[in-house]
Amino acid sequence: MRSRWKKVIVGLVVVGVLSLSAAMGFAGVLKIVIASHVPPKYTDIFPLTKVFVDDINSLGAGKVKMQYYHSGTLLKVKQLIPGLISGTADMIFLTTSHCTGSWPIIGGESLPFLSNGVYDLERKFKIGSPLFNFVNKVLEKKHGIMMLANGLLPLEHIWTNKPIREPSDLKGLTIRVGGKVEAEALEALGASPVMMSSAELYEALHRHTIDGVVSYPGTIHGRSLYEVVKYNINVPIGAYGYAIWIRKKTWDSFPKEVRHLIYVAAVKYDYFFLANAKKVEKEKYLPDFNKAGIKTITPSAAAMKDFKAKVKPVWGNWAKSVGEDVGKKFIELATE
Numbered sequence: 001m002r003s004r005w006k007k008v009i010v011g012l013v014v015v016g017v018l019s020l021s022a023a024m025g026f027a028g029v030l031k032i033v034i035a036s037h038v039p040p041k042y043t044d045i046f047p048l049t050k051v052f053v054d055d056i057n058s059l060g061a062g063k064v065k066m067q068y069y070h071s072g073t074l075l076k077v078k079q080l081i082p083g084l085i086s087g088t089a090d091m092i093f094l095t096t097s098h099c100t101g102s103w104p105i106i107g108g109e110s111l112p113f114l115s116n117g118v119y120d121l122e123r124k125f126k127i128g129s130p131l132f133n134f135v136n137k138v139l140e141k142k143h144g145i146m147m148l149a150n151g152l153l154p155l156e157h158i159w160t161n162k163p164i165r166e167p168s169d170l171k172g173l174t175i176r177v178g179g180k181v182e183a184e185a186l187e188a189l190g191a192s193p194v195m196m197s198s199a200e201l202y203e204a205l206h207r208h209t210i211d212g213v214v215s216y217p218g219t220i221h222g223r224s225l226y227e228v229v230k231y232n233i234n235v236p237i238g239a240y241g242y243a244i245w246i247r248k249k250t251w252d253s254f255p256k257e258v259r260h261l262i263y264v265a266a267v268k269y270d271y272f273f274l275a276n277a278k279k280v281e282k283e284k285y286l287p288d289f290n291k292a293g294i295k296t297i298t299p300s301a302a303a304m305k306d307f308k309a310k311v312k313p314v315w316g317n318w319a320k321s322v323g324e325d326v327g328k329k330f331i332e333l334a335t336e
Contacts, residue, residue: 030064030258032056036093037077038070038242044218044280045242046070048151048273049093052244055265064258077197084145090250096150097179097240103145104322105138108330110156110181110238111318112311115334118155121239122274124334125150127267131333138326144248148262149270150241153216153277156182158233159225160212161205163295166303167310173211176201181318182214182238185311198223205229214238218277221285226292234298235307244269 034053040046053068069075070093075083080092081102100107108114115121124131127149139145164170171190177183183193194210198219204210205228212229213219214237220226244266251259299307319327 029062030060030254032064032066032090033069033074033088034066034091034093035069035074035080035083035089037072037075037080038093040071042218042222043284044153044277045151048269048276049242051272052265052269055268056261059261059264060258064261084245084247087250091148091244091246093151093242093244095153095178095240096243097182097238099243099245100179100181103139103143105135105142105326105330106147106243107179107181107318108135108322108327108334109150110179110240111315111331111334112181112185112237113308114239114331115236117236118152118239118274118278121155121334122152125152125241127270131330134329134333138322140248146246146248146251148244148246149266149273150243151270151273152239152241153218153274154281155236156214156216156238156240158212158214158235158237159220159229159294160231160233161208161229162211163231163297164233164235165297165299167306174209176204176210176213178214178240179238181314184314184317185237186214188311188314189307201225202228216240217281217285217289221288226289226294230294232289232294232296234296235304237311242273 036049038045038049049070050068053066056064056066069089075089075092077094077098080089080094081099083089084092096106096109100110109121109125115124123129126132132147132150136147139147158164158170158175160173160175162169162173167189170186173191175186175191175193176196177186177193183195186193196204201213201223202225205213205225213225215225220229254262315331319331321327322330
């Protein structure tokens, strides 16, 4: 089934090459600035962002030109949302966990135990799905923002220097988190969550300033944290995507043909993103983790049930924070 859809996606792009560039009859070259903070060394993320940009530049050659500023060369991670709002960038790539303060609805993606695995969540959040459409409806109405694609990454686990087999083992530990929802989940499990940039993590773990980190595998590898953690706790504590964001008014200002072109590239980006991330994880990250001696702990069924029960109130708290009706609708679509 997935192989058949892969052919459909590739075919869609080929059709775009043959027809879209010929259809774009507007004058001049439309320049679009897109920015991100992730450098090329993140091979589970960066290649798909580059393909997205290259597809648009190839399909729209002579009509539209994307200028890609990656690795924080135009905007650092904390500047990306303000830079998008101010118009410094027309689009940005940014992890959804970094967006929850500005656009709370996307925090729902990070709810612990939300899905039946990463591929289930990918399906729920794919372009055109009821959940994707609902999130964009809220984003447009409340913030004037659109998410063009979610780009789901592998699920987040807790990585520590101490074996964690049940929730009580986390009591009193200081764990770095990337967002508000993750922080509430760790508090519910008895830990003390802290925020810090990923650049600070290696030193903090090495000096035992913190006891662990909530992260997807890419950050563990990209920041060489596998040298300073010992355990991967196989508990699905959260999730996030490396999404493509644009202001609604910017989107509406583009000619119809350009919007179609970007949509085709976004569908391809979203379809292949998780598959690429999982491939890199299997072929590159996991061998290095195993070589470093990291042990994966999968709690017992009873302990996993206890983990899930303790973090379940986070769902209700998050739903209230975004408006009960909105929150309940998100959870309904994400879990149906």
